[in-house]
Amino acid sequence: MDGLMDDWKVVGRVLDHIDKGATDRGAATWREPVGNYVSPARLARELTEVFHATPTPFCPSLALAEPGAYFAREAAGTPLIAVRGADGVARVFRNACRHRGAQLACGSGKTRALVCPYHAWTYDLEGALRSVPHIDGFPDLDTSAHGLVPVRCEEHAGLIFVTQTPAGADTPPVDGPTGLDPDLTLVAAGETVIEANWKIVMEGFLEGYHIKATHKDTFFPRQYDNLNVVERFGANSRVVFPYQAVERQRAVEPTARDGSGGLTYVYHRFPNVIVATFPKRATLVINEPDGPARTRQLTWTFADRATLAADRPGVSQGIDFVNEGAKEDRAVNESIQRGLASGANDAFTYGLFEGAIVHFHRQMSERLGS
Numbered sequence: 001m002d003g004l005m006d007d008w009k010v011v012g013r014v015l016d017h018i019d020k021g022a023t024d025r026g027a028a029t030w031r032e033p034v035g036n037y038v039s040p041a042r043l044a045r046e047l048t049e050v051f052h053a054t055p056t057p058f059c060p061s062l063a064l065a066e067p068g069a070y071f072a073r074e075a076a077g078t079p080l081i082a083v084r085g086a087d088g089v090a091r092v093f094r095n096a097c098r099h100r101g102a103q104l105a106c107g108s109g110k111t112r113a114l115v116c117p118y119h120a121w122t123y124d125l126e127g128a129l130r131s132v133p134h135i136d137g138f139p140d141l142d143t144s145a146h147g148l149v150p151v152r153c154e155e156h157a158g159l160i161f162v163t164q165t166p167a168g169a170d171t172p173p174v175d176g177p178t179g180l181d182p183d184l185t186l187v188a189a190g191e192t193v194i195e196a197n198w199k200i201v202m203e204g205f206l207e208g209y210h211i212k213a214t215h216k217d218t219f220f221p222r223q224y225d226n227l228n229v230v231e232r233f234g235a236n237s238r239v240v241f242p243y244q245a246v247e248r249q250r251a252v253e254p255t256a257r258d259g260s261g262g263l264t265y266v267y268h269r270f271p272n273v274i275v276a277t278f279p280k281r282a283t284l285v286i287n288e289p290d291g292p293a294r295t296r297q298l299t300w301t302f303a304d305r306a307t308l309a310a311d312r313p314g315v316s317q318g319i320d321f322v323n324e325g326a327k328e329d330r331a332v333n334e335s336i337q338r339g340l341a342s343g344a345n346d347a348f349t350y351g352l353f354e355g356a357i358v359h360f361h362r363q364m365s366e367r368l369g370s
């Protein structure tokens with residue numbers, strides 16, 4: 001299957017799976033060499049040949065909510081800064097002054113211009129070099145050739161995508177759903193470090209085969225064990241995790257069924273980004289590689305304005321619930337990474353219930369030719 005079903009069809013498929021004790025099955029199993037989770041050379045190739053060449057979400061549009069808002073971080077090893085211009089357009093630049101290379105800003109904030117903290121060379125929000133203190137010391141400086149260096153940037157469906165290959169390179173278009181509802185507002189942003197390879201962290205989002213064993217007291221009492229709908233779109237996937245509340249849809253005429261109260265949609269944006277939807281809420285997770293055995297996990301949580309106004313404690317409870325499950329996943333991720341040193345496995349095996357992971361590894365493998 002390539003393409004996404006309408007919500008009402010997903011609900012029908014989930015109810016059918018519940019009746020049959022079934023789940024979606026992939027077409028094939030997969031073996032992924034354990035060396036691919038520990039090798040610095042493999043990671044270097046993943047960053048330059050996959051990440052840099054793929055339009056990859058850098059931050060949500062709402063991190064750049066108004067002109068002058070900026071957000072800086074390293075993406076696939078490159079310090080970048082995203083900023084919304086006075087014209088409302090989001091741009092991304094390599095985060096280095098064109099004088100002697102100091103980074104212009106870190107983290108997030110709002111500014112009228114990007115001023116280098118070293119000697120105060122000043123760039124406007126569109127990246128042009130506007131001011132050089134004591135410019136008579138640079139008699140040959142062509143200021144028009146010393147603007148910030150742009151990186152290809154596209155804003156699509158609530159996300160700012162960057163592509164780090166040179167302009168004109170053959171890269172895929174940014175399209176398809178992101179899972180982000182434009183009516184949601186940003187309520188929280190955070191960052192944590194997980195001591196595991198970024199692909200191990202990604203895998204944890206992409207199957208429900210572990211729900212009962214890993215999330216015994218969190219997700220399992222409200223969901224199902226090993227019951228997912230798995231779809232693909234391009235290099236990306238969508239995995240549906242139903243809640244028991246979906247049973248209420250049995251009473252609804254099939255084409256009128258609504259999954260919003262009973263399904264979590266997990267969108268995998270290849271290679272390293274997840275959007276998970278919840279009733280009136282969504283979470284964006286970027287799993288940024290930071291060495292072969294470490295992942296910097298950036299998260300943004302969004303919620304519906306009316307729901308926030310009416311029931312902020314309820315929204316917080318929902319977020320806490322998901323965070324409890326995330327802690328369980330993190331413990332498993334770090335256990336796997338430590339366990340790599342056991343030498344027990346030459347490769348890991350992914351079964352038919354783990355089809356979105358198989359799709360992920362196949363995409364990596366096709367791009368890297370190994």
Ligand SMILES: [Fe+2]
Nearest residue numbers: 204210214329
């Ligand atoms: Fe999990």
